[in-house]
Amino acid sequence: MTLERPIAPDPYELLPTVPSFDLTSDDVHNGEPMDARYAHGSTGGENISPQLSWSGFPAETKSFVVTCFDPDAPTGSGFWHWVLVNVPVSVTELPTGVREADLGGAFSARNDYGDTGYGGAAPPAGDRPHRYVFAVHAVDVDRLDIPAGASPAFVGFNLAFHTLARAVIRPTYQIKERGVRKGPLLTDVC
DSSP: OOOOOOOOOOGGGSSOOOOBOEEEOSSOOTTSBOOGGGBOGGGTOOOOOOOEEEEOOOTTOOEEEEEEEETTSTTTTOEEEEEEEEEETTOOEEOTTOOGGGSTTOEEOBOTTSSBSOOOBOOOTTSOOEEOEEEEEEESSSOOOOOTTOOHHHHHHHHHTTEEEEEEEOOEEOOOSTTOOOSOGGGTTO
16 A cells, blocks of 8 residues: 555635634644654643643634644544644643643533544554644634534635634654554554
8 A cells, every 4th residue: 555645735725714822832833743752642642731821812813712723634624633622712821631621611522533532643553744734723702513523614615604713833743664553553643
């Protein structure tokens, strides 16, 4: 089997343009490899979400949605690692390994692992570096009307009508050698 394929576009380049604001992290950096602690357990990682903080969002922002997407997964549709919905506007930082219970009613929609919460990087061993697009979306309503088991596509559709601005950081992750896996091959896509 070969993993040769074109580079996928950045998903936010395909959506209507919105203003941006500042997103920083003590743990991950734009264009730089992530530490294994932010990778999925199937790769030997700790499956811990990185620290993120943001500022400069529009004054009319009422809540945030935080997402992590791998456009480079060999699926034809990328791979959603995290969809954290209804983060209160008073929250402008997520600590490393954030707990949803500490976020005043925020919750995670289903990720593409079929779980909720953060699901770390797990690209196929031997594949090129994957981009992990962490985005904070400034939203114009206090709460998106999203059911707990919603898919990332459902959240994204609703975000299309409520995003005021977006901040993005794109670290990478790569597993250079085959045979590093600890878990099922199902995670060999993200």
